[in-house]
Amino acid sequence: MANNATYITVTGNLTRDPEGAFTASGxxxxxxSIAVTPRRFDKQAGEWTDGETTFWDATAWxxxxxxxxxxxxxxxxxIATGTVTTHRWQDEATGEPRSRVxxxxxxxxxxxAWATTNVAKATRTNGRSSGARSAPAGDAWAVNGPTADNDVPF
Structure with missing residues (x-):
């Protein structure tokens, strides 16, 4: 992360299923896309109110x-964390400068706060993730969790 990068955390709902693909370089x-809607309690009205929704396009590599x-x-x-990046280009049809955050x-x-999950440790083979599948053979953490012999050192 660059020193001048804006680093943020957003909490919201996915507006569509993830679109995954390999780039030309593999x-x-x-x-x-994450919809973030601030929610505040209005003391005078005695109810929760929703603010204006912001939509964040996000990329995971x-x-x-x-x-x-x-x-x-x-x-x-x-809950997503990352750096805010502005992509700039020239519109081919009009020649106008365009940008997207x-x-x-x-x-x-x-x-x-909204769901439960079962965490499955991802494995890596030949430098590539195999996703949330079985853990490597002999991985005491994945099979048994921490024990006296392999307890977390902190």
């Missing part, structure tokens, strides 16, 4: 992108 990319494509669906409540994801997961 890197996996998943694109999602490589193993994170694969996990997003395999794990998340439209409507899922997520995107959240380049560093991490994302379901909001446990």
């Amino acid at each position: 890197v996996f990319r998943a694109r999602i 490589r193993a994170l992108g694969e996990h997003v494509a395999e794990s998340l669906n439209k409507g899922d409540r997520v 995107v959240l380049d994801l560093e991490d994302i997961g379901p909001s446990l």
Whole structure:
């Protein structure tokens, strides 16, 4: 992450299923859209009110992108962190400058305030993620969880 990058965390709902594909150079990319609607309690009215919804286009790369494509669906409540990036280009038809703000994801997961989940450890084979599948043979953490012999060192 660059020193001048804007790093944010958003909590919201996916507006569509993740769109995953490999780029021409063979890197996996998943694109999602997150709707973020602030909610506040109005003391005078005695009720919750929704603010204006903001829609964030977000991109997850490589193993994170694969996990997003395999794990998340439209409507899922997520917590996402990443850097805000502005993409700029010239419109081919009009020659006008165009721009779009995107959240380049560093991490994302379901909001446990709205759902429950069973975490499955992802494995890596030949530098590529195999997604949320079986853990490597002999992985005591995946099979038994922490024990006295392999307890967390903190």
